[in-house]
Structure formats: structure tokens, C-alpha cells
Amino acid sequence: MYIWMIGIGHNNGVYYGRTWEELKDVCDRLITHFDLHDGRRLVIYVHNLAYEFQFMRKHFDWSESPFSIDERKPIKAVTADGIEFRDSYMLSGMSLNMLAKNLVKHTVKKMVGDLDYTKPRHHKTPLTAAEMGYCNNDIEVLTAYIDEQLTQYGGNIAAIPATNTGRVRERMQQRCLYGQGKKQDRSKYNKYRKIMDDLTMTPEVYEQAKRTFMGGFTHANARHVGKVLNNVSSVDFTSSYPSVMLSEKFPMSRFKPVVINTLDELHHYCNNFAVMMDIKLFNVEPRIEQENYLSASKCRDHKGMVENNGRVEAADELTISITEIDYWIISKCYKWEEMEVANAKIAHKNYLPKPIIETVLEMYQKKTELKDVAGMEAEYLLEKGMLNSTYGMCVTDPVKDDSLYEDGEWFKEPADLQESIDRYNGDKKRVLYYPWGVWITAYARRNLWTGILEMGNDYVYSDTDSLKILNYENHKAYFKKFDDGIVKKMEAMCDFYKLDKALLSPKTIKGVTKLIGVWDYEGTYEKFKTLGAKRYLQCEKGKLKLTVAGLSKQNGLNYMMQQANNDVDKVFTLFDDELYIPAECTGKMTHTYQDDDYKYQCTDYLGVTETEEPLSGVHLEPCEFTLSLSQQFMTFLDNLKSGRLYKGTARA
The missing domain is CATH 3.30.1770 (TPR 1 domain of DNA polymerase)
Known part of the structure; x- marks a missing residue:
């Protein structure tokens, strides 16, 4: 601990201190002032609670195990005295920097670079005006965001969901169970409950559905791996998962x-x-x-x-x-x-229930109409995130081990399969069916694979809803045929439910029609090279873009550009097996959890030594990155080149 800051409401000032004792003193004052207890709570938002909880967990008494999405990942933690810490990162889905850029009615610019995190500090280390301004600014961004959330939810902080996905779930439940009005419509509720009562699972069906579930297809054509290709075009689906929810039929019994x-x-x-x-x-x-x-x-x-x-x-x-x-x-x-x-x-198969179809169409329309509208950036990101979350809700696992925290320790409590399935089947607020998610990804893979099959060896790379291909002009007939086919499917769904077909193709603020589910040409790269799934480098209009799982796009690219003296061709040569990027250049950090309390001498960057006694924490250390192809894949590529794949011991 060398600085803590807390903002109480927006524009009410920012309070700070340097020690845990000072922070706990402020919390005690808040508890007394507001007469807090378990039934009367004060909500304090923390951006990335999972990280901060590791430092603070032994300094507070918790009334119950924190609500967690996984081990060491709490999104809500309540103290015995009535302070409820919530995770604003899980609510927004954005970094503080992005949050600042997408505020609607407030203007708070996130400062970048004014606090050097690599400098050792302790509670006696002086902080400069610039450093204090940086810390202060973080709180102002967050209080502005929560103020806007309160406005959106009518001033009721209890109504704000815990996560961004929670927003979608609430909207979906409202539409399915009660219609568009605020008053509960029992006839709609009873009608939808009948659907859900028919869509239940046995443990055996659930386990088979889970075995059957596969995510998006991401891979590279092995015959193009490691080669620098020219004129590679990129095409992707417009809202792939939402579009199959509209166009296809799903298990409905x-x-x-x-x-x-x-x-x-x-x-x-x-x-x-x-x-x-x-x-x-x-x-x-x-x-x-x-x-x-x-x-x-x-x-x-x-x-x-x-x-x-x-x-x-x-x-x-x-x-x-x-x-x-x-x-x-x-x-x-x-x-x-x-x-x-x-x-x-x-x-038996049929279209998804009409309220779900209507909700997806409504979200797609709002996302399209809000895109590039000045002053509506936050609303656009919200609707885009909600639209993309509709699929994730469907495949939320109903049988999940609980991650619990008690007596200073994290542990897993295995889920009881039968009990979990019974609870899932009997949930009166349930509006989704787990197998729908299994079929959504299957249909999306099928759509992607119609393109992979059509392209032949012009196919270079795929990722869930996009293709990188050669000779785009030669395949235009396929794209038109596919688009015509999916439009017919969605129009048939509209006829079935008596919905306006214009809902499938809303217009942007510039009057451009955006039809959902069709292929969208994104452009052609002058150069493209892939080393496998989630590993590729592209050059479009002289600008390089790097995508490598586990590596900062910009940091990795900056290092290669520096090594190649900004020569694009040399960068493509560097991007190969065993590419090494030193720790100080990756932007990656290794997390090491410190769970035991201990006492040590800390010397800050000014040479001043103090005794520190942390109870727990997280050590972050820059880590190096080596891009290496597995030996198994290298052997496959060698055998592919030499034609030895099915001869002798190659298959063994």
C-alpha cells in the first residue's frame, strides 16, 4: 500500500490516504455515518475487484463468501459491517481508459503515463503533483461512470446488474416473461413458462450436450502457414451468432x-x-x-x-x-x-421463441442506428456488447462448481449434478435452454465452413466469423448465393412470426443499410502471413497490424519494427517460429499470488527504506514471449511438404 483513493458520489471530492489503517478508519466513519449493516449497505465500486481483493481480503471481515465467477475472481464482496464492494470492470467490460472515452454526459479524460508503476514505492514515498493527479483522475472517471449508470437505472443502485451480461439477461427476461410493458402480464408469463417447462434436461442430456458443445472455428490453411502472401482479402459475417438465432431452427422439445x-x-x-x-x-x-x-x-x-x-x-x-x-x-x-x-x-426443431427473436432484432437495430453517432458512443458499445452477449447467455453452464472464500482461503465446492439440473429446470425466471447455445455455434461453424469449402486453396485463415482469402473477385458468386440464402431464411422466420422484414436491415446515421448475417468485405491486405490460429501479421495500406494470442498487439509490433529498422519486409521475415520478445517489450505481466503475511524492508526509488507488513498481495513482473510452433505441428508441416503424411510411421 502506498496510496488509496475513494470518491463518495460524483463531484463530491476525492479522499486519499497512504496506509491500510487510514483506509479502514474512513470505512469505519462511513459505517457509523450511514448506520450501515447487512440490510443497509453502502456500495463501493472497485475497477478490477479480483486484483484488489487479493490485497484487501485480510483487512476486512466478510459477512459471507464473495460472489465469484471463478477462484480468485470475486465480482461482489460484502463486509460484516455493510460495505458492499462491486467490480465496475465486470459491469462495464472496459478499461478505465476506454471508460473515460465513452462517458456520455460527463467529460473526464483518463490520464496515461503519469504514474510509473515500475518504481518501488512505500507509504512514505512522496508523490508528485502529476502522480496525485493521475490517481485522482482514476476516481473521477469511475464516479462519473457510476453516476451515469444511476441515471440509467432511475437512481436505484440496487437495480444496477453485477455484470454486463446481467443487463442482457434482465432485458431478455422482461421481454419473454412480461412483454415490453413495465407491468407484469400473467398471460405472457404463463405462455412462456409453458415453453420452458417443455424444455428441460436430464443429467444425461446435459452431459451429452456439454460433450457436444464446440466454440468458434479458428485455424489456418497449413499449406499457407509461414508464407508471405500478397493481396489477401478479409470477409466476415455481420453479427454471426445473432443472425443464426434469427435464421435457423433449434431444439424446441x-x-x-x-x-x-x-x-x-x-x-x-x-x-x-x-x-x-x-x-x-x-x-x-x-x-x-x-x-x-x-x-x-x-x-x-x-x-x-x-x-x-x-x-x-x-x-x-x-x-x-x-x-x-x-x-x-x-x-x-x-x-x-x-x-x-x-x-x-x-x-423437434423450430424457431426460437418470438420474444427472443424480437429482442435480438431490437438490439441489432439500436447497435446499427447508434454507430458513428456523435455523443452516443457509450450507448453504441452497450448495445453492441448486449447483442454479442445473447449467445453467451444461452450457453451459460447450469452445472458449475462454486468458488468459495472462507477463513482466508479459496476452495472449490463441486456442484451436485442432479441438484443443479433440478434447480435449472425449476427456475421460474429461466428464459433460455442450454442446447440452444450448442446449436448456435454449430450453425455458425456450418456457415463459415460453406466459405472454407468453396474457397479451396484460396482459403488462408479463419476465425469464428471471418475468412482471409486469396482471389476475392473469383468468389463473388458464392458470397451472393450465400447472402441470398440466409436472407430467405430470415424472411421465412419473419413470415412465421408476422414480423416486419425491414427489421433485418436497419440503417446507419449515414443512411447505409446494414443487413444482418451476410458476408461483409472488409478490405484487402497487401501482405499477410499466418503461423497458425490466433497468429498472423497483416499490412494494409502500408500499416502493419499484429495479432498473436498472449501478446500485446502494439508492443509486439513496436519491438519488431525497431528490430527491422521500420522495414516492413524485414518485419514479415522476423515474424516466424521462435520469435523472441524480451520481457521489457512485451507488455505482458506474470501474476504471482502472495497468500501469507510477512515482514520485510522496502527501499523505494529515492533510496528511503521502510518496514512493510503486507498480509497478502499480487506480484506483477514483466515476462518474455517466445512465439514457437509445437514440434508436433512442425513435423506435420514437414510431412505435408514432403508428401509423407500417410506413409510408414507418419500416422502413428
Whole structure:
């Protein structure tokens, strides 16, 4: 501890101190002044509570285990005396810097660079006016944001949700259970409850749905990995997940088991029902060159597997849980000698309930109409975030271990499967069904794969809802055909629910029509190079952009530019296997948790030594970064180049 600051309301001044004792004294004064207790709480927002809680947790008595999304990740913690700490980062989903830029009625600019965090400090280290201004500014940004949140929620701080996703859940629940009005409409409630009562799961159905669930498809064409390509175009879907929620049909009944003995029976069920099944394939080989679909991590009981950077190129045998949508993709890109089907379950399919469709359309319309509107940046980001969260809500896991904090220790309490499923099925406020999320991602992968299949070796890279491709002009007919097809699907849904089709294509402030779900051409890069999933470098109009999982985009690029003397061609050469970036240049920090209290001498950057006795904390240290391709992937690439993939011991 060398500085703490607290703002009580907006424009009421910022209070600060240098020690834990001073902070606790202020909290005691607040408790007395407001007569706080467990039923009368004072909310204090902390930006990134998970980090700060590790420092403060032993300084307060907690009335209960903090509400946490995971171990060491509390988003709400209540003291025995009635102070409720909440996480404003989880509420906003933005850094303080972004938060400052997106304030609506207040203007507070986040200061950057006025506090050097690398300097050792303690509670006696003097802080300059600039440093104090930086600390003060952080509080002003946060109090301004919470003031705007209070305005949005009618001055009722209890109504502000804990997380950004909570906003979407509340809006969805309101629309589904009570309609658009503020008054509860029991007829709507009863009608929707009937739907939810029909959409329940047994533990077995849940476990199979969880096995079957796969996220977005992100991968690179191995034949282009490591090469500098020219004129690579980027295309992506307009709101991929929300659009499949509008255009496709989903499980709308309970799953029931069926026995599938023949290929004709399999095709009948896949063409007419939502299907979950476990399939075992023998002597699997690729039909196409450019990409492999199956995720090696989702396969079990496999033998003789050839891996392509986490994807299955070939195998002697494997078992995997899939939907009928996955089966369609697998049949397009693999061939096999024999298949066994087990644990098949089917459900009737239909469009998602009308209130959910209406909510998605409403969010998409607001997001489109608010984009680039001066003064509405925060509202735009809010609607965009809410739209993107609609899918995440559907696939929220109903069976999750509890992360608890008691007696100064974190621990996991395993979830009781039957109890969790019973609670999920009986939840009177539930408006979603877990399998919907499983099918949303499956449909989105299918849509992406229609492009991968069409592009052949012009396909370079994919990431969930986007493609990087060569020879864009040669594929325009495909893009038009796909767009026409998805529009017809969404229009059929509008006819089914008697909705205005104009809702599918709202206009921006500039009068540009934005049709949901279609391919959008983003531009063409002069140069592009990928080293695998979440690893690529692009140059568009002379400007470089780096994407590498686990590395700051700008820091990594700055280092390479410096090493290459700003020569773009040399940067592309540097971007390769075993690229090394020293710790001081990565922007990455290693977290080390200190859980025990201890006493030590701290010498600050001015040479002054003081005794410090932290009870717990987090040590942050810059860490280096090495971009290395796995030996398994390197072997695959070597075998690919030499044509040895299926000869001799290559498959073993």
C-alpha cells in the first residue's frame, strides 16, 4: 500500500490516504455515518475487484463468501459491517481508459503515463503533483461512470446488474416473461413458462450436450502457414451468432433417445430433427486439402491420429460427440471406412421463441442506428456488447462448481449434478435452454465452413466469423448465393412470426443499410502471413497490424519494427517460429499470488527504506514471449511438404 483513493458520489471530492489503517478508519466513519449493516449497505465500486481483493481480503471481515465467477475472481464482496464492494470492470467490460472515452454526459479524460508503476514505492514515498493527479483522475472517471449508470437505472443502485451480461439477461427476461410493458402480464408469463417447462434436461442430456458443445472455428490453411502472401482479402459475417438465432431452427422439445441402425435412418433424423449423437469413425482421411474440421481435444478413444495444429487430419479410429450440423460438415471434409452411432437423441426443431427473436432484432437495430453517432458512443458499445452477449447467455453452464472464500482461503465446492439440473429446470425466471447455445455455434461453424469449402486453396485463415482469402473477385458468386440464402431464411422466420422484414436491415446515421448475417468485405491486405490460429501479421495500406494470442498487439509490433529498422519486409521475415520478445517489450505481466503475511524492508526509488507488513498481495513482473510452433505441428508441416503424411510411421 502506498496510496488509496475513494470518491463518495460524483463531484463530491476525492479522499486519499497512504496506509491500510487510514483506509479502514474512513470505512469505519462511513459505517457509523450511514448506520450501515447487512440490510443497509453502502456500495463501493472497485475497477478490477479480483486484483484488489487479493490485497484487501485480510483487512476486512466478510459477512459471507464473495460472489465469484471463478477462484480468485470475486465480482461482489460484502463486509460484516455493510460495505458492499462491486467490480465496475465486470459491469462495464472496459478499461478505465476506454471508460473515460465513452462517458456520455460527463467529460473526464483518463490520464496515461503519469504514474510509473515500475518504481518501488512505500507509504512514505512522496508523490508528485502529476502522480496525485493521475490517481485522482482514476476516481473521477469511475464516479462519473457510476453516476451515469444511476441515471440509467432511475437512481436505484440496487437495480444496477453485477455484470454486463446481467443487463442482457434482465432485458431478455422482461421481454419473454412480461412483454415490453413495465407491468407484469400473467398471460405472457404463463405462455412462456409453458415453453420452458417443455424444455428441460436430464443429467444425461446435459452431459451429452456439454460433450457436444464446440466454440468458434479458428485455424489456418497449413499449406499457407509461414508464407508471405500478397493481396489477401478479409470477409466476415455481420453479427454471426445473432443472425443464426434469427435464421435457423433449434431444439424446441425435450430430447428423447432413438436407435440408429442404417445410413438412411441417420439421414432421416439429421434432415428432420435436432440430433445429438456419439459417433465412432474408422480409417478417417481428408476429402479436401485446405482445412480439417475435427478438434483433436474433443475426440476420445482415438488411435493413429495425425494432428494439424490441434485439428484432426487423419486417424485409424476416433470417437466424438456431435450434432446433425457437425455431421454435415464432417461428411464434406472427411471420408471413412466405417461408422458406428451410439447414444443418439432427437428433439423437434423450430424457431426460437418470438420474444427472443424480437429482442435480438431490437438490439441489432439500436447497435446499427447508434454507430458513428456523435455523443452516443457509450450507448453504441452497450448495445453492441448486449447483442454479442445473447449467445453467451444461452450457453451459460447450469452445472458449475462454486468458488468459495472462507477463513482466508479459496476452495472449490463441486456442484451436485442432479441438484443443479433440478434447480435449472425449476427456475421460474429461466428464459433460455442450454442446447440452444450448442446449436448456435454449430450453425455458425456450418456457415463459415460453406466459405472454407468453396474457397479451396484460396482459403488462408479463419476465425469464428471471418475468412482471409486469396482471389476475392473469383468468389463473388458464392458470397451472393450465400447472402441470398440466409436472407430467405430470415424472411421465412419473419413470415412465421408476422414480423416486419425491414427489421433485418436497419440503417446507419449515414443512411447505409446494414443487413444482418451476410458476408461483409472488409478490405484487402497487401501482405499477410499466418503461423497458425490466433497468429498472423497483416499490412494494409502500408500499416502493419499484429495479432498473436498472449501478446500485446502494439508492443509486439513496436519491438519488431525497431528490430527491422521500420522495414516492413524485414518485419514479415522476423515474424516466424521462435520469435523472441524480451520481457521489457512485451507488455505482458506474470501474476504471482502472495497468500501469507510477512515482514520485510522496502527501499523505494529515492533510496528511503521502510518496514512493510503486507498480509497478502499480487506480484506483477514483466515476462518474455517466445512465439514457437509445437514440434508436433512442425513435423506435420514437414510431412505435408514432403508428401509423407500417410506413409510408414507418419500416422502413428
